[in-house]
Amino acid sequence: MTSSIFISGAAQGIGAATAKLFYQQGYKVGIYDINLEQAEQLAQSLGPNAKAGLLDVSQYDQWQSALTEFNEWAGEINILLNNAGILYSGAFENTDISSHHRTFNINVNGVLNGCHAALPFLKQASHARIINMSSASAIYGQADLVSYSASKFAVRGITEGLDVEWQKYGIRVLDIMPLFVQTAMVKGMDAGTIQNMGVSLSAQDVAQEIYRVARLKNHHLTVTHHTVGIKTELMYHLSRFSPQLINRVTNLLLSKNK
Known part of the structure; x- marks a missing residue:
């Protein structure tokens, strides 16, 4: 049987890049989005192994x-x-x-809804896996991105807890932590961090990491969090060893507008 992936928010950006990559690798791909017309256009452009559908992730x-x-x-x-x-x-x-409130309803409740609703299906599947989109903003709280950053901390917590809890079902729950990515989401962003650190990752870069993590065998997966890009990896590892004061000062400097 051909493996399949169900992607929320798949009509554009990282979701669309991931849908294209997995389709090219022979997966059946679910392209689900609140923008049904755009999702259908993408599915049609890919071919018969892609299926589009409507999904507001805040609605269980x-x-x-x-x-x-x-x-x-x-x-x-x-x-x-x-x-x-x-x-x-x-x-x-x-x-x-x-x-x-809307940020939390989509970024956090959307993940809770997806994990909860998908469990009955994943328990029956082979090589079952949940991959959540977290962010480098879940490493330390970000000025001018407070609710977004906090929502990604929540995603990180959900991921860590379920990755342990659902081992009994043979389901790994992992997350991807990129820095800022060249998508519509970051256009016109008013945050010093993005001005100082720049946007060096593409949606394709993130899609490649999602595919790599999806393909790993469970016995090769030793970690739950997967960073994308050198900058994110450096920030992640420094945060584990740096005193809290250094983390705060570093983020204070990064958040200052040029």
Whole structure:
């Protein structure tokens, strides 16, 4: 049976790049997004082993319907990629509270919904895996990206907890932690960190890491978190050994607008 991957937020950016890569590698690909028209266009451009569908990740009932539909079409679900996410940048107080709440509803509740709804399908699949899109912003809280950064800390916690808890089912739960990526999400961002560190990763770079992690055998997987790019890897390892004061000062310097 051909392996399959279900991707949320798959119509553009990292999700679309991942869908294309996995399709090229012979997977059945589920392209699910709140933008159904764009998802359908991508699926049609890929071919018969791609299926598009509507999914608002904040709605649990839509997860249940989408996963059931894709499972029946693909035969089984081997990989769930929780990719859908949003970002608001700028001073915390200048972002209305409803936008902060929306960030959590999509970035955190969307992941909770996806993991919970997918479990019955993944328990029946071979080589079952959940891959969550976290971020380098989950290494240390980011100024001007407070709710986004906090949401990715939550994703990191969900990933760590479930990777341990669901070993009993043979399901690995992992995350990908890139720095800023060249997608529509970061255009016009009002945050000193991105001005100082720049945007050096492409959606294809992240897709390649997702594919690498997806292909690893469980006995070769020794870690839960997977960074993308040298800058993120350096930040991640420094945060593990640096005193809290150094982490704070470093992020304070990075957050200053040029």
